[in-house]
Amino acid sequence: MKPTTILIIMGFVGITILSINTLDVFSADKKNLVTGFNDKNSAESFFVTITDGNGDLSFNTVSRIGIVRSGNPQFLLESVPSHDNKEFLKFVSKSLNNISTNTSFFDVTIEILAKDGTTIETLMYKKCIIDEYFAYTNDSKGTYSLLNRDSSKSEIRDVTKFDCIRLDIKV
Numbered sequence: 001m002k003p004t005t006i007l008i009i010m011g012f013v014g015i016t017i018l019s020i021n022t023l024d025v026f027s028a029d030k031k032n033l034v035t036g037f038n039d040k041n042s043a044e045s046f047f048v049t050i051t052d053g054n055g056d057l058s059f060n061t062v063s064r065i066g067i068v069r070s071g072n073p074q075f076l077l078e079s080v081p082s083h084d085n086k087e088f089l090k091f092v093s094k095s096l097n098n099i100s101t102n103t104s105f106f107d108v109t110i111e112i113l114a115k116d117g118t119t120i121e122t123l124m125y126k127k128c129i130i131d132e133y134f135a136y137t138n139d140s141k142g143t144y145s146l147l148n149r150d151s152s153k154s155e156i157r158d159v160t161k162f163d164c165i166r167l168d169i170k171v
Contacts, residue, residue, distance in 0.1 A: 044115045048077065050091065052106035061085040063157075065110065073125060073167035075110075077160045081135060092160055095130040105129060108162060120171075127165035134159055 046065060049058045061084045066076035079085060105127040112120045139154035 040115050041120075042114065043112050043120055045113045047111040047113055049109045049111075050088075050106055051109070053104060057087055057091055059085055059088050061088070062110075068161070073164045075123075075125065075162050075164075077162070078157055081156060081158050089158075092130055092133050096133055105165070108164070122170040124168040124170065125162065125164040125166070126168070128162045129164075130160055131163045132159075132161035 045060060046062045047058065047060045048062055049056050051057075061082060062077045062079050064076075064078040066078065068074040068076065081089070106129075108125040108128050110123040110125070112123070114120050135156060135158040137154050138157050
């Protein structure tokens with residue numbers, strides 16, 4: 001029997017389960033099977049770029065990405081609202097206000113970065129629209145804090161849902 005890693009990604013709308021055969025992934029370097037993952041090579045942050053007809057909007061204030069599967073590629077970006085992501089919030093507002101007449105799609109590139117700043121993988125979503133945005137208070141004791149603070153305190157978060165035509169993954 002081959003060792004297998006199961007990764008479960010839970011979002012607000014659905015659950016995606018990915019199964020990776022670790023013997024196939026590490027066949028070129030079996031040393032990693034014995035020693036495990038190197039912490040400095042593991043994912044630590046996201047860098048998001050939205051490209052539309054007006055140029056690029058880039059930010060790294062996203063704390064969580066959720067993948068939703070129901071036909072077209074859909075995903076959620078979750079963060080703690082802050083002054084750092086005001087330009088993104090303006091883009092969301094403009095997109096939502098024009099959703100019924102909007103025929104202008106945009107692309108979203110999400111780079112998953114290691115602790116040393118190198119790119120582990122890039123998710124390239126094509127021809128996207130924003131179809132939902134909401135803010136909420138997370139006061140669940142069983143949920144981790146995005147701000148890495150005392151879990152007994154509530155935390156305000158926002159979620160933006162994207163609906164796209166295509167997803168390409170670059171490794």
